[in-house]
Amino acid sequence: QGKSKQMERNKNELDAAVREKSTMEAEMVEMRQQLETLQRSLNENRREKEVLQHERDEQRRENEALRQALNEERREKANITQQKAQLQREFHQQQREKTALEQQVDNLRETALQANDRHVQELEQRLAASTAATEEIRQMLQQSEEVRSISSRDIHVTENKLGKGSYGEVRIAYWQGCPVAVKMLYEALAGSL
Secondary structure: OHHHHHHHHHHHHHHHHHHHHHHHHHHHHHHHHHHHHHHHHHHHHHHHHHHHHHHHHHHHHHHHHHHHHHHHHHHHHHHHHHHHHHHHHHHHHHHHHHHHHHHHHHHHHHHHHHHHHHHHHHHHHHHHHHHHHHHHHHHHHHHHHHHHOOOHHHEEEEEEEEEEOOOEEEEEEEEOOEEEEEEEEOHHHHHHO
16 A cells, blocks of 8 residues: 555656656746747847948948038038139239329329420420521511611711621621621722622
8 A cells, every 4th residue: 555655656656756857847848939930030130230230330420421521512612712712812902003003194194184284395495496596587687678778877886896707897887876887898909899
């Protein structure tokens, strides 16, 4: 009877062990399934991570390209700003040169006008002097014509000599109370005439 109980206990223990084994196998199957699920999930996460890494790398490359384009645009903008400043300086310089040239032209024009005015005044003065001289010569010629018709009786010749030449001598004389110069031919020459 004791053996029977022992066998019964052993059987029960064996049944319990079998059930426990079955339970453990079922749990292992479930755990294996969970592990496979986790593995699939891990693989999926890994693939998603790789996709995200690729997208991140692509985004990084795009950002770098954008950064380079922005830097290039900034450099171009700086160059344009420098060129604009240079053009403005050149424009102001040209404006100053233009103003200076206009001032020089005005000064030259004023100087030329003044010179022309002076030249015109000089010409007018010369013309007036020439006209006066012409009139004086005309009067002298007229007087000369009149002198030629003066009688020697109307001239009082003095002994005062002004000069002499090969044909005669020049003496001071008076005509109508005015002092005049008279050329007297030498007597020998006068006698031959």
